[in-house]
Amino acid sequence: MKIIGKVSATEKIPTTIDEFSFWTSKDRILSPFDVVKVVHLDSSTTFGVVEEISHITDTASYLSSFVSNDFGDVSSQMNTHRIGMNYVRARVVGNTKNIYTPVLDGSTVSLADAAEVAQALGLSEIRNKLPCGYIDMYEYEGNEKVTLPVHFNSKFIIGPEGAHLNISGISGLASKTSYAMFLLRSIQDKFMNLSEKDEELKDESVAFVVLNVKGRDLLAIDETNLDLNDKDREIYKMLGMEPTPFRNVKYFYPYSDIGSNTYASRELINSQIANKKASYYKYVYEYDKDSLDMLFANIDDPNQTMDSICTFIQSEQGNFGKIRSWHDFEEEINEYCKAGSNRAEKEISVASWRKFKRICQRALSNKMFAPRVDLANHENRLEEAISGIKKNEIQVIDIAKLDENMQGFVFGDVIRAIYNLKLGQVEDVDESEIPSKIIIFIDELNKYASSDVPKSSPILRQLIDITERGRSLGIILFSAEQFKSAIHDRIKGNCSTHAYGRTNAIEISKNDYRFVPNVYKNMMTRLNQGEYIIQNPVFRSMLNIKFPKPVYKQFK
Amino acid sequence: MLSDMMLKFTQIRFSRGPMIMRALKIIETETGGKSYSSHKYCYDEYASPDQPYEDDQSYAPKQYGETERRDMPKNLKPLADKLCGRPPLFRYFLDGSRRTYKVDDIAYGERIYPIVAGQVGVACCERLTPDRFNVYAVENRLILCLSEVSDKDGLRKKFFDGIKNRINKESNLYTLGLSLSKILTYRDEPDVNYEHKAIAKIHDEMLDSEKGIVVRISNENKLNEDSYLIKDGSIEYKTLKAGSYKDLSVIKNNYRRVVGVSKRFDPEKCVGKKKNNAAKIAELPLYHRTPAFMFESSHSKGEDGAVYLSAWYVRIRESRHTISPFDGVIKVEKIIVTDQERHTGLDSEEIDLITANLINERNPVAYGKDTRWANHLYPVYLTESYIKSRFLSDNFFLNAL
Numbered sequence: 001m002k003i004i005g006k007v008s009a010t011e012k013i014p015t016t017i018d019e020f021s022f023w024t025s026k027d028r029i030l031s032p033f034d035v036v037k038v039v040h041l042d043s044s045t046t047f048g049v050v051e052e053i054s055h056i057t058d059t060a061s062y063l064s065s066f067v068s069n070d071f072g073d074v075s076s077q078m079n080t081h082r083i084g085m086n087y088v089r090a091r092v093v094g095n096t097k098n099i100y101t102p103v104l105d106g107s108t109v110s111l112a113d114a115a116e117v118a119q120a121l122g123l124s125e126i127r128n129k130l131p132c133g134y135i136d137m138y139e140y141e142g143n144e145k146v147t148l149p150v151h152f153n154s155k156f157i158i159g160p161e162g163a164h165l166n167i168s169g170i171s172g173l174a175s176k177t178s179y180a181m182f183l184l185r186s187i188q189d190k191f192m193n194l195s196e197k198d199e200e201l202k203d204e205s206v207a208f209v210v211l212n213v214k215g216r217d218l219l220a221i222d223e224t225n226l227d228l229n230d231k232d233r234e235i236y237k238m239l240g241m242e243p244t245p246f247r248n249v250k251y252f253y254p255y256s257d258i259g260s261n262t263y264a265s266r267e268l269i270n271s272q273i274a275n276k277k278a279s280y281y282k283y284v285y286e287y288d289k290d291s292l293d294m295l296f297a298n299i300d301d302p303n304q305t306m307d308s309i310c311t312f313i314q315s316e317q318g319n320f321g322k323i324r325s326w327h328d329f330e331e332e333i334n335e336y337c338k339a340g341s342n343r344a345e346k347e348i349s350v351a352s353w354r355k356f357k358r359i360c361q362r363a364l365s366n367k368m369f370a371p372r373v374d375l376a377n378h379e380n381r382l383e384e385a386i387s388g389i390k391k392n393e394i395q396v397i398d399i400a401k402l403d404e405n406m407q408g409f410v411f412g413d414v415i416r417a418i419y420n421l422k423l424g425q426v427e428d429v430d431e432s433e434i435p436s437k438i439i440i441f442i443d444e445l446n447k448y449a450s451s452d453v454p455k456s457s458p459i460l461r462q463l464i465d466i467t468e469r470g471r472s473l474g475i476i477l478f479s480a481e482q483f484k485s486a487i488h489d490r491i492k493g494n495c496s497t498h499a500y501g502r503t504n505a506i507e508i509s510k511n512d513y514r515f516v517p518n519v520y521k522n523m524m525t526r527l528n529q530g531e532y533i534i535q536n537p538v539f540r541s542m543l544n545i546k547f548p549k550p551v552y553k554q555f556k
Numbered sequence: 557m558l559s560d561m562m563l564k565f566t567q568i569r570f571s572r573g574p575m576i577m578r579a580l581k582i583i584e585t586e587t588g589g590k591s592y593s594s595h596k597y598c599y600d601e602y603a604s605p606d607q608p609y610e611d612d613q614s615y616a617p618k619q620y621g622e623t624e625r626r627d628m629p630k631n632l633k634p635l636a637d638k639l640c641g642r643p644p645l646f647r648y649f650l651d652g653s654r655r656t657y658k659v660d661d662i663a664y665g666e667r668i669y670p671i672v673a674g675q676v677g678v679a680c681c682e683r684l685t686p687d688r689f690n691v692y693a694v695e696n697r698l699i700l701c702l703s704e705v706s707d708k709d710g711l712r713k714k715f716f717d718g719i720k721n722r723i724n725k726e727s728n729l730y731t732l733g734l735s736l737s738k739i740l741t742y743r744d745e746p747d748v749n750y751e752h753k754a755i756a757k758i759h760d761e762m763l764d765s766e767k768g769i770v771v772r773i774s775n776e777n778k779l780n781e782d783s784y785l786i787k788d789g790s791i792e793y794k795t796l797k798a799g800s801y802k803d804l805s806v807i808k809n810n811y812r813r814v815v816g817v818s819k820r821f822d823p824e825k826c827v828g829k830k831k832n833n834a835a836k837i838a839e840l841p842l843y844h845r846t847p848a849f850m851f852e853s854s855h856s857k858g859e860d861g862a863v864y865l866s867a868w869y870v871r872i873r874e875s876r877h878t879i880s881p882f883d884g885v886i887k888v889e890k891i892i893v894t895d896q897e898r899h900t901g902l903d904s905e906e907i908d909l910i911t912a913n914l915i916n917e918r919n920p921v922a923y924g925k926d927t928r929w930a931n932h933l934y935p936v937y938l939t940e941s942y943i944k945s946r947f948l949s950d951n952f953f954l955n956a957l
Contacts, residue, residue: 060924
């Protein structure tokens with residue numbers, strides 16, 4: 001037990017049930033999030049997590065420092081350095097005998113060993129362990145350094161006790177996608193290798209739907225990352241995970257006759273198709289007209305005229321019941337847009353139809369909107385593909401090259417398809433074959449669920465529904481965005497787990513971070529790649545964790 | 557924690573039988589006086605009977621106190637700069653402090669005498685590196701001072717030791733885990749301020765502890781030509797009637813590597829051959845020292861004869877930055893130990909070395925914390941702060957008696 005200081009309780013800053021301060025020598029290196037232990041009453045031990053570290057001397061003022069250097073002589077040297085020390089503010093996270101009387105002045109403070117750190121942070125009694133990273137503590141202490149794997153209780157991240165994960169952080173530096181994929185890999189690993197210890201999980205199964213929104217990031221997640229070194233493999237071993245890429249992966253690329261709908265190379269797609277891992281997806285009018293409203297997710301529609309037109313079409317009013325192709329659909333819309341058209345309903349003006357047409361026309365020019373799918377050419381409809389999702393399968397849907405409106409359309413369609421599947425509204429699917437949990441991962445959540453998105457947005461409505469009801473239905477949302485503060489309150493409020501990556505000073509000044517101690521907030525602006533501050537109901541405080549490099553191929 | 561401690565001690569006391577009494581009640585009972593339960597207060601909070609200066613000397617610098625014969629100030633900045641970066645000469649820093657309290661008035665016969673209490677602290681700190689400052693020795697004592705009239709049977713030491721032992725075993729000091737070190741007495745004589753006499757007695761006790769620590773460090777061979785000790789204030793100790801180290805002349809050999817540095821001195825008492833030297837001290841240029849002068853202590857004479865000291869002044873702070881022209885000047889004293897020194901004065905090289913090292917001790921300063929910052933040396937300031945931090949709070953001490 002290495003004693004590093006003693007508790008100090010003063011008139012102005014007493015120790016409390018929640019906090020205490022202790023002094024250390026000025027050369028003692030500690031970091032925020034380090035765990036310390038204090039000898040307390042009845043031979044118990046109180047654990048604290050370091051929040052703030054301050055250095056003080058007996059200098060009365062800056063002027064005193066100036067005077068002490070011969071009135072501003074920068075070359076001045078001193079035989080005695082000013083007496084100084086560090087004082088550390090720590091938050092109480094537990095006591096071995098549940099004694100929460102404030103720790104007493106003069107009590108010794110020492111570093112904890114790995115078992116004690118786990119006990120302090122509530123990591124030692126976690127059931128249904130799901131690796132979520134590791135902690136490095138006392139990094140400058142040599143032999144005293146503690147490296148500890150950190151686990152979520154799977155029931156608190158993919159339900160039913162708690163569900164949904166939100167990851168925030170600025171692009172590039174936060175590695176949001178990498179962390180989300182690390183967790184997905186961890187979940188897949190867990191559910192593909194359930195042991196006797198996982199009795200509580202034996203009736204559960206998972207599947208994943210991942211939307212690729214950037215370049216080729218997630219288009220080779222079943223291929224090995226050749227950059228993975230021995231150190232990374234050691235970390236995976238410590239976490240109890242295989243350092244192998246994802247298994248049971250299926251890729252879905254937006255159909256295009258000239259290959260302009262995806263960043264994936266023809267070779268990559270062809271090889272995946274040859275290995276029966278990939279297919280193209282299309283939208284066919286007859287089956288997919290019900291998703292038309294998704295095209296208007298980001299369109300301001302205060303009078304709900306677009307909504308009315310969509311309903312008009314989806315309920316097959318007018319001649320829309322007789323239409324079977326996007327081409328005919330466009331022609332029919334044209335009819336409604338003509339001046340003095342007698343087809344137009346009185347409630348919906350020609351101007352509204354014209355607005356509808358403008359938005360539709362651009363989308364429908366995409367080759368994804370096709371008359372039919374050709375199974376021989378490895379084409380299918382996303383809804384059908386999702387309906388057939390198998391346990392432990394990962395479906396990667398590429399939307400990276402689509403424009404923003406189309407991305408929204410596909411994403412909206414995907415979550416609606418998953419919703420329908422889990423609600424049992426899809427015919428010819430054996431319920432026992434449906435995975436009990438389907439985890440959706442979407443990056444750039446702010447595009448669909450920011451507080452600026454129109455309240456009438458069907459995607460927003462769907463997302464809110466998922467975060468509020470998905471836990472019981474088995475639909476779990478893993479989402480990521482640059483700025484958490486921009487996300488709709490009801491969505492982030494329903495996430496049980498939050499991961500904070502590197503962010504900027506403007507973001508941490510927002511209300512969402514009000515509950516975070518100042519030092520942790522400032523740390524958020526300095527986090528390294530591969531480092532996160534996480535919050536989960538199982539942990540007694542926020543944790544600063546690291547995670548290893550991805551196990552799948554990285555495109556550079 | 558204190559209440560826990562009190563409860564524990566109280567339980568022990570009750571289990572032993574005798575009733576807990578207040579220390580002052582025991583004194584009243586044992587001395588047969590009549591206590592007036594007067595208002596208790598700390599003298600240091602009111603007008604201090606202290607002298608404003610650390611030295612109580614009057615001398616005429618008629619004899620050179622160093623080997624070099626010169627009358628002009630000497631610039632030690634070049635030597636100080638040369639020594640920068642080398643291990644400093646001064647390793648030990650000694651200071652003493654006391655707080656005195658009026659705790660009661662007690663009547664013996666027709667007269668009323670004050671009972672004065674004191675907390676005495678003496679510490680010696682050791683500088684190991686610029687960042688490591690350790691306590692080498694520390695003494696803390698609680699003292700009571702009564703009139704000698706209180707000894708009704710003339711038993712003297714035996715009588716007061718009896719009272720002290722009873723207080724330490726049966727008073728509430730015991731329950732608080734405190735103990736009285738000594739009971740001193742002041743003489744009963746007409747036309748004197750008893751309180752001042754009592755305070756002086758307590759002050760002497762502090763000086764005795766200071767001397768004791770110097771003797772101890774010297775005996776442990778900690779002081780040598782590379783390891784000097786700075787004692788805060790004058791080292792011209794009066795020869796006392798009582799005390800373990802009452803006679804400076806007997807222990808002066810232990811002061812070979814000890815330098816007394818006074819922050820406050822009375823420049824009017826430094827009289828030259830014909831005129832007062834105060835102006836010369838006031839006009840001393842920065843980082844210059846005056847020539848050292850030797851004088852025979854008028855009140856340190858003892859069994860081994862007269863005690864001689866060599867003293868000089870050094871300006872460590874520019875006068876334009878200070879309030880008075882004497883701020884920024886420190887008075888340095890060193891006891892003449894050998895016969896050679898007595899005849900030729902201290903070696904000027906040693907004086908220069910001491911002075912240059914003192915100049916290098918000028919930073920950091922206690923500016924903003926201590927009004928005497930311009931004359932303070934930081935390691936001494938730290939030692940003083942340490943002693944004061946160990947004192948019991950005035951309220952606690954006064955109510956414990």
